[in-house]
Amino acid sequence: MQEASIRDYAIIGDCRSAALVSRFGSIDWLCWPRFDSSSLFAALLDPIRGGRWSIAPAEPFRSQRRYLPNTNVLETAFETDTGTIRIVDAIPIASEEQTFRLLLPEHEVVRLVVCTRGEVEVETHFAPRPGYAMKRFALRDRGKLGFWVDMGSKCIIFRSDAALSIHADSIAGRQRLRGGEALRFSMSFSSDAPAPLPPLDPWVRDSIERSGAWWEQWIGRAKYEGRHRDAVLRSALLLKLLTYAPSGAIVAAPTTSLPERLGGPLNWDYRYCWLRDASFTARALFGLGHAEEASALVGWLIHTTRLTRPELRTLYDVFGNSPKPERVLPHLRGYRDSRPVRVGNAAQCQIQLDVYGEVIEASVRFIRAGGSFDSETAALLKDLGVYICKHWKDPDNGIWEPRGIRLPHTHSRLLCWVGLEGLLELHWKGHLRRAPLELFKQTRDAIRREIELHSWNDRLQSYVRIPETEELDSSLLALALYGFEAPSSPRMRSTFDRIRERLGADDWLFYRNRALAAEGDGAFGICSFWAAHYLAQGGGPLSEARDLFEAMLGLANDVGLFAEEIDPRSGCPLGNFPQGFTHVGLINAALSLHEREQGVSVTDDRASRSDAALEIRG
Amino acid sequence: MSVASWLLWGFVGTVILTTIMAGSQTLGLTRMNIPYLLGTMFTANRDRAKVIGVGMHLVLGSLFALLYAAAFHAWGAAGWWRGALIGLVHSAFVLVVGMPIMPGIHPRMASEYQGPTATRQLEPPGPLALHYGVQTPVSVVLAHVVYGAVLGGFYRLA
Numbered sequence: 145m146q147e148a149s150i151r152d153y154a155i156i157g158d159c160r161s162a163a164l165v166s167r168f169g170s171i172d173w174l175c176w177p178r179f180d181s182s183s184l185f186a187a188l189l190d191p192i193r194g195g196r197w198s199i200a201p202a203e204p205f206r207s208q209r210r211y212l213p214n215t216n217v218l219e220t221a222f223e224t225d226t227g228t229i230r231i232v233d234a235i236p237i238a239s240e241e242q243t244f245r246l247l248l249p250e251h252e253v254v255r256l257v258v259c260t261r262g263e264v265e266v267e268t269h270f271a272p273r274p275g276y277a278m279k280r281f282a283l284r285d286r287g288k289l290g291f292w293v294d295m296g297s298k299c300i301i302f303r304s305d306a307a308l309s310i311h312a313d314s315i316a317g318r319q320r321l322r323g324g325e326a327l328r329f330s331m332s333f334s335s336d337a338p339a340p341l342p343p344l345d346p347w348v349r350d351s352i353e354r355s356g357a358w359w360e361q362w363i364g365r366a367k368y369e370g371r372h373r374d375a376v377l378r379s380a381l382l383l384k385l386l387t388y389a390p391s392g393a394i395v396a397a398p399t400t401s402l403p404e405r406l407g408g409p410l411n412w413d414y415r416y417c418w419l420r421d422a423s424f425t426a427r428a429l430f431g432l433g434h435a436e437e438a439s440a441l442v443g444w445l446i447h448t449t450r451l452t453r454p455e456l457r458t459l460y461d462v463f464g465n466s467p468k469p470e471r472v473l474p475h476l477r478g479y480r481d482s483r484p485v486r487v488g489n490a491a492q493c494q495i496q497l498d499v500y501g502e503v504i505e506a507s508v509r510f511i512r513a514g515g516s517f518d519s520e521t522a523a524l525l526k527d528l529g530v531y532i533c534k535h536w537k538d539p540d541n542g543i544w545e546p547r548g549i550r551l552p553h554t555h556s557r558l559l560c561w562v563g564l565e566g567l568l569e570l571h572w573k574g575h576l577r578r579a580p581l582e583l584f585k586q587t588r589d590a591i592r593r594e595i596e597l598h599s600w601n602d603r604l605q606s607y608v609r610i611p612e613t614e615e616l617d618s619s620l621l622a623l624a625l626y627g628f629e630a631p632s633s634p635r636m637r638s639t640f641d642r643i644r645e646r647l648g649a650d651d652w653l654f655y656r657n658r659a660l661a662a663e664g665d666g667a668f669g670i671c672s673f674w675a676a677h678y679l680a681q682g683g684g685p686l687s688e689a690r691d692l693f694e695a696m697l698g699l700a701n702d703v704g705l706f707a708e709e710i711d712p713r714s715g716c717p718l719g720n721f722p723q724g725f726t727h728v729g730l731i732n733a734a735l736s737l738h739e740r741e742q743g744v745s746v747t748d749d750r751a752s753r754s755d756a757a758l759e760i761r762g
Numbered sequence: 763m764s765v766a767s768w769l770l771w772g773f774v775g776t777v778i779l780t781t782i783m784a785g786s787q788t789l790g791l792t793r794m795n796i797p798y799l800l801g802t803m804f805t806a807n808r809d810r811a812k813v814i815g816v817g818m819h820l821v822l823g824s825l826f827a828l829l830y831a832a833a834f835h836a837w838g839a840a841g842w843w844r845g846a847l848i849g850l851v852h853s854a855f856v857l858v859v860g861m862p863i864m865p866g867i868h869p870r871m872a873s874e875y876q877g878p879t880a881t882r883q884l885e886p887p888g889p890l891a892l893h894y895g896v897q898t899p900v901s902v903v904l905a906h907v908v909y910g911a912v913l914g915g916f917y918r919l920a
Contacts, residue, residue, distance in 0.1 A: 337798075
């Protein structure tokens, strides 16, 4: 079995869980029943011990893959010297009406193998390793009812019309397929007995068709008609896949411990929901016309933040609870020996002041899209504003979450300013009554003065990451993206030039900052998309914005997916994969580009906000 | 026979039985979900099936209490241990006789011998319902013994 690299993976999912499928036909990552559950397959993090489910030709092959148009259903074609097979992979998803009518497994992966040319011997290897390869299980052959992976209170049911048998702790078999012949596979999860066991034919094919139709109708609601439609729709499909449907939360990525540096220790668990991502994600979803998902996300934010009000944590699980404490799994060797493998994320204990502004800003976008709040939510938002007024000068861990050190970050203060601006806009629009307006206005103005005086470096002619220093950071582009500075202002243009000079990894890629680049990190995908977004908003010529954006698109893998980072030397993805935030950046940059191309003002948000501020000032 | 006592303690006993079975599932002793198993006789929708199943189970449990009450009257006395004994026999019947014939009763349940078909797609329970987890018989016996004990302990003959 060939060892896949990050770029060799594609994702399938059902808005509750996700699997990574390699171009070699192997499902190497799957956590059930939800994104942050323990793994059933983790060959991604340990090819020997982690467990996998592979289906591929027994002889040497070349593979090519794609998503079926406008879906999250994956099709991989394997070509050998004797013939060709196609494998279609899906985690089925169904409409409400179908859920009502059909007896559906709780969770399922279906795989359909069809021989389209010649003859191919197909090899199947099913090696479940539940509980991050630590949980004991029993394999049982129940004949026509399939194979049972008995884990006590839960079980996995593995069924196929291929000839398979148990070999120690795995299930394996080979079968020769001729043109037109097919094999069907289903793996389902059951915590409720009796488990549904629909007959494989036509269930597998029907599930794939049903899922494809569901994804197609969902993406059909996207309003974007620009020139980068394929990339934007792929990103939207990914965001939807990473949404936990029962709560509306969106996980940052479906994986843990894919390294930011090969062989290094910067391996984190991203299967949680970061408040930071909220406002940009809400902007992307509302911008694409997916108001339902955006509203669900804001609903989750509001519900979640109530639990710790008025203090906010950095990240939460899909139901708004604190994840279990971070721990290391020493028995897994890590992706390409990048140890340690961690589950849980200690960043939940950090102080990050930007999250207050993010939550408020997402709520403002919800209101701009026609939403409304109840009085309790308005009171919560007001409390967040008061918290900002008390704490905006405090040092924090900042957007990039370095562990240990707390500093006064310009980006965090910017988001405190954004939060107060947002609250004033909400008041102006009648959604926030009985708020301490004078306090909000005075603090907002004080934050602006502080940033303009102390976060601006005359010698560099640039804003800086930490006040009174010369440190640059790509997150300073947010000054324009959030409307603190006009994109075309001399200060912003000059800041962009300095960032490009000093943090540019090549013509298109940007490091976060020099402190982290020096450690050998990759360049951050979101930073490049911020740069494209900034240029599209008026920071530079349209052609420059488009060139940067299209160069970035060229760095996606063959099915259009990005990780968190990109190695500037090899162009290979690094870090957890696929990363929702990078795709959020892609969508927002594409929306801005399209608006610029159409001659639409791309500063609508700022305009309305300024009007609001003027009204209040008046 | 005291109808009020039968209805009241039959209902209370069934509530406790249902809670013990659900608790056993939550604690990981079994995958068996009795409301889901019963409800899927009438609908394929998972959520709706569980609601229907809870209602069915409460009604059936109360009806079964009639047999317990009849036994108490035949004995001329109730009492918790008499109830528990009947509960033990009841659970043995459910496990040894009731579960294996489920595929013949349940319109959506597959047979061990024929595999799933288009209309029969649910996993059969197997002997002693062991397919739903090796500790399933333990939780079924415990739940029925407690059911019987509650009924026997509180039922009034007159």
